[in-house]
């Protein structure tokens with residue numbers, strides 16, 4: 001068993017109290033009626049699966065019942081930080097050490113929202129969907 005720090009309760013609690021809810025920082029298209037089917041499909045169904053730093057949405061289900069974000073390393077499963085909704089992570093893929101980069105851990109192509117995905121793999125995904 002391990003403990004996860006809830007940024008709202010401001011204490012470590014047992015992992016059984018929490019549930020993961022998938023990738024964090026996914027923004028709904030501003031005007032869904034105007035966006036393309038592909039953009040809407042990306043929003044609904046496609047998520048990053050990086051080898052490295054990943055930002056995830058979690059809920060403290062058996063506690064304060066609030067949603068918050070976790071920055072987790074997908075190779076080591078280490079939770080690097082937790083932060084409240086609306087806050088930006090202080091750790092991103094840009095902070096990876098040279099050792100991690102040489103070990104094949106992916107770095108973000110841009111922005112802090114979705115780190116880990118490489119442009120080549122995004123292109124492959126689009127070809128596979130076409």
Ligand SMILES: [Zn+2]
Nearest residue numbers: 006009060064
């Ligand atoms: Zn809590």
